[in-house]
Amino acid sequence: MLSRKGLVPEDYLLTRLAEDVLAPRFKPVQRKARFVAKNGSCNVAHTNIREQGRFLQDVFTTLVDLKWLHTLVIFTMSFLCSWFLFGMVWWLVAFAHGDLDRRRDDFVPCVTDIHSFSSAFLFSIEVQVTIGFGARMVTEECLSAIVVLILQNIVGLVINAIMLGCIFMKTAQANRRAETLIFSKHAVISPRNGKLCFMVRVGDLRKSMIISATVRMQVVKKTTTDEGEVVPLDQIDLQLDNPVGTNGIFLVSPLVICHVIDRTSPLYELSEQDLQSDSIEVIVVLEGVVETTGITTQARTSYLSEEVLWGQRFVPTVSEEDGIYAVDYSKFGKTVKVATPSCSAKRLEECMLLPILLEKLVHFTLACSATSKKKSISPQCKLYK
Structure with missing residues (x-):
């Protein structure tokens, strides 16, 4: 903690770092559970939520609310799964066209230099990460290969937009x-x-x-x-x-x-x-x-x-x-x-009003005694009575 290093005094608490201090060996018994913790987090547990599908309707907010470890795992697995899936598609395209066992020298493959699933997987990474190909590239021989190329680029852009936007929102959250x-x-x-x-x-x-x-x-x-x-x-x-x-x-x-x-x-x-x-x-x-x-x-x-x-x-x-x-x-x-x-403030107000009430009482008493000598009752005395 910053306070232990001498950078922040111990007389006040940072709103998010207040509970990072080492807990005492014997915790004092609290008479009341906190509704809001000292660091601002709400001490509320949501249970028996049956409609879990509502969280999937807003996937972006759900990803932002996840912990950093879960977000990084999803970020990594989304790219690996997409590379593996389209690598399998590229291997099937090459297998269906006969690119894996071609024998003629004038044979034009759908994708050059694909000889196994490993080369198809590497080509899938090249397509989704960059369009600057090396030895492997798509030819105009197969329409299906061109369609798969377009689909993988669109899917890659969507994954990049969602995951990078999610990480940006987590790093730039307002609570920071x-x-x-x-x-x-x-x-x-x-x-x-x-x-x-x-x-x-x-x-x-x-x-x-x-x-x-x-x-x-x-x-x-x-x-x-x-x-x-x-x-x-x-x-x-x-x-x-x-x-x-x-x-x-x-x-x-x-x-x-x-x-x-x-x-x-x-x-x-x-x-x-x-x-x-x-x-x-x-x-x-x-x-x-x-x-x-x-x-x-x-x-x-x-x-x-x-x-x-x-x-x-x-x-x-x-x-x-x-x-x-x-x-x-x-x-x-x-x-x-x-x-x-x-x-209490109520008792204090009553004590402060008591001298004023006594002063008014004395004033009304004197006014009534003065008017009684004149054998006439003033409106103030009538109100007092």
Whole structure:
């Protein structure tokens, strides 16, 4: 891993390389299975799929989704099988025309210098790979040989187009760009602008930008509807605090993505103690268009309850040095403790509203006592009563 070599700090995780580290000898017992792994892969197994033929209807996508070993095996076998098949066809053409046992000097074969199946196989390779023949070449004696020549060239072009296109797509997949999109190892909950907020940090290690970058957050947890239906993976969106009004970001330097825990948030009634006991998972999705290729890419990660730090915030990573802004990635995942109430956002809001309500109550009481001396009841007193 890059972090073990000193190239990448251990305070943040690469989206695709996060799980390549050596596993500890004794793994901690997780209270909840991840829906999305730290490296972005989805922990979902598709079973009992009966209509397997649907995958063959889209052969190209199926080949792209295969592992590299399987793709290389199919790539090699497709050429070997086509060479062997057309080698057999060329041998049959030569055998039917009598090219293998010709005796006259003025005999014109269909294909010159074919004496056995080995020479027919070599000629098949020459036809499919290049048209620049050596001693073996097709003559105008046989129409069938010309037809086979045309068919093999067409088949060879189709195989080249499919297999080379498949390998190109596998090497230029959009998830490769996501290797340099990073997330903080932990999420934090702390006050910001007087409100309790859930925050994570995202960054991009490359200088080439992600155009139209957007960030989305979702809470995945087990819920039960009013009718008693159990939803094992209920996905609830989290509204992000963005002055623009959208989830779009300008990802030039590391950014702290903030979700204000308000009345509409599923974390509204979550306290520090509840965070340790509840099994929730927050999924963060970063997607955008790669500037150099124009391909849409997506990076994902998730945070379980034990990966959320209560009462901490991220330290700054950007500083101005010699007229430029320098980003110190060694501070990317570092946090500091801040004064944070351990109660939920709902309880905190009630505590903040209590002095206001008491002040209004005193104001109404004084207003009513003043009007009672005048033997007249004001509209405010009527409303208060």
